[in-house]
Amino acid sequence: MNFIFDVRRHFRRTGERFAVVAALAAITLAMMPAPASAQTRAGSVTLRIAYLKGTSDLTLAKAKGSLDKALAGQGVKVVWAGPFPAAAPAFEALNADAVDLTSGSSTSFVTSIAAGVPMAIFGYQPMTARNEAIVVPRDSGIHSLADLAGKQVAVNKGGTGEYLLVRALVKSGIAPDTVKRRYLSPSDTGSAFVGGGVDAWATWDPFLSIAQSSYHARVLADGAAIGSDNAVGYFVRQDYLKAHPEVVKTVLRVLRDENVWTAAHPREAGKIWAAELNLPPALADKLGENNVSPLRAVLPDDVTRIERVARWYVDNRIISTQPDVRSHIATLAD
Numbered sequence: 211m212n213f214i215f216d217v218r219r220h221f222r223r224t225g226e227r228f229a230v231v232a233a234l235a236a237i238t239l240a241m242m243p244a245p246a247s248a249q250t251r252a253g254s255v256t257l258r259i260a261y262l263k264g265t266s267d268l269t270l271a272k273a274k275g276s277l278d279k280a281l282a283g284q285g286v287k288v289v290w291a292g293p294f295p296a297a298a299p300a301f302e303a304l305n306a307d308a309v310d311l312t313s314g315s316s317t318s319f320v321t322s323i324a325a326g327v328p329m330a331i332f333g334y335q336p337m338t339a340r341n342e343a344i345v346v347p348r349d350s351g352i353h354s355l356a357d358l359a360g361k362q363v364a365v366n367k368g369g370t371g372e373y374l375l376v377r378a379l380v381k382s383g384i385a386p387d388t389v390k391r392r393y394l395s396p397s398d399t400g401s402a403f404v405g406g407g408v409d410a411w412a413t414w415d416p417f418l419s420i421a422q423s424s425y426h427a428r429v430l431a432d433g434a435a436i437g438s439d440n441a442v443g444y445f446v447r448q449d450y451l452k453a454h455p456e457v458v459k460t461v462l463r464v465l466r467d468e469n470v471w472t473a474a475h476p477r478e479a480g481k482i483w484a485a486e487l488n489l490p491p492a493l494a495d496k497l498g499e500n501n502v503s504p505l506r507a508v509l510p511d512d513v514t515r516i517e518r519v520a521r522w523y524v525d526n527r528i529i530s531t532q533p534d535v536r537s538h539i540a541t542l543a544d
């Protein structure tokens with residue numbers, strides 16, 4: 211029970227704590243170097259990276275120091291900001307020019323560029339079926355998606371959670387408006403899930419592994435059953451990409467090297483993720499199993515998948531206008 215309490219305490223976020231994060235971001239911004247154009251004139255370059263509480267190759271690169279080392283060889287200083295609880299606040303920091311680069315989901319990317327965030331995707335990593343799911347308490351009477359009718363499901367607005375829930379319902383022929391969406395950040399949802407404040411939770415790793423191991427969650431539908439087109443993406447401000455394309459190329463190269471290492475050492479990667487996220491070492495194997503998939507530069511088929519998500523978002527009234535995805539794709543020639 212002490213472990214469950216510690217995890218709930220670690221991942222719980224209230225409005226006040228989000229305010230603290232925002233204040234810290236403002237302080238960090240004030241202390242950071244000038245934007246990319248000014249840096250170039252001054253003869254020095256800084257890359258400001260927002261890292262998430264997530265199981266990504268960016269987290270590994272931070273923990274191992276590989277990205278700092280590679281960029282230092284090019285005279286680039288790396289400044290890390292975070293950890294951010296999910297992609298949405300990291301994208302907000304990117305939009306405010308508080309950071310230059312971050313990671314997140316392709317679904318959150320769609321909603322962000324639809325809102326006008328000046329960002330481009332330069333790396334694409336399909337999520338595994340075990341990385342995302344809709345879960346319910348183990349002793350819940352919910353045994354099918356149809357049983358969600360009239361129930362409350364926790365999702366993050368416009369991101370992976372809302373995408374997973376609505377896609378699962380539509381695929382199963384269930385009217386989405388028959389299920390109540392409760393908009394919560396993933397960090398807020400643990401206590402609501404354990405306390406009965408919601409009946410189900412649409413989520414991803416590491417929150418999925420935490421829910422299963424600590425909150426006695428049962429998978430109702432995983433990414434494969436849902437038919438998810440979601441992916442992990444790596445994103446950069448468009449002005450930074452234009453000013454420093456070689457820096458972004460180096461970031462992608464290092465992340466791909468970490469990705470190859472992860473495929474060969476999933477358990478070791480899981481240990482690093484667990485340590486970085488302040489999770490018990492016992493979760494290492496599960497984190498490694500759930501989160502190993504190839505990372506690549508964005509391919510034409512990947513663009514098509516993102517566009518399909520964007521069209522689906524419009525069709526299901528999650529966003530009002532379909533963004534021009536192709537204008538937000540970073541093409542990094544070797």
